[in-house]
Amino acid sequence: NAGVMQNPRHLVRRRGQEARLRCSPMKGHSHVYWYRQLPEEGLKFMVYLQKENIIDESGMPKERFSAEFPKEGPSILRIQQVVRGDSAAYFCASSPDRSSYEQYFGPGTRLTVT
């Protein structure tokens, strides 16, 4: 059973470009969470999604950031018009349902904005 997969592992974008980060949850998992880790910081919650639904996006910046988890395919975190402050590691986690105590983390995508 493959773990949570994220791609790309490393992404370099110039200021003003768009970044698209992908997350494939573990098989059978329908709950996806995105976290951001700034340098020298802990992970901070961004958004919680179930298939075709955004459950909680309270941690998402109001502008430029969006997330989706379609019925088919991976979850996508999209950052439009990236700025240097968006440089961070972005982690995806998944769980089979809300009552599961554990979130299983992917290896993360390191975004560098030049």
Next chain:
Amino acid sequence: AQTVTQSQPEMSVQEAETVTLSCTYDTSESDYYLFWYKQPPSRQMILVIRQEAYKQQNATENRFSVNFQKAAKSFSLKISDSQLGDAAMYFCAYRVFQGGSEKLVFGKGTKLTVNP
């Protein structure tokens, strides 16, 4: 608001010795989960140990154990017989349930160095 505080930015330990990492949290809920995650240089988040708040018994996983003090809202991690492979960032986390949502709230981490 739920917060998690790790007061030790860095700790070091000699190989084979014991080290304790501190964590305190703030919550008004009575039922919750607490976790310690390890993040080695590869950046992969690895679950080390979890504790359910309703359980009085402290969780143990091989060389890793916790000291859970619910009244004091303290959740420390003890690593016994430290090994070089234990060197990593360690994050304490609290699982929040709010309405129809749930998420993890992390502390800022403690960098553990293991000296040979």
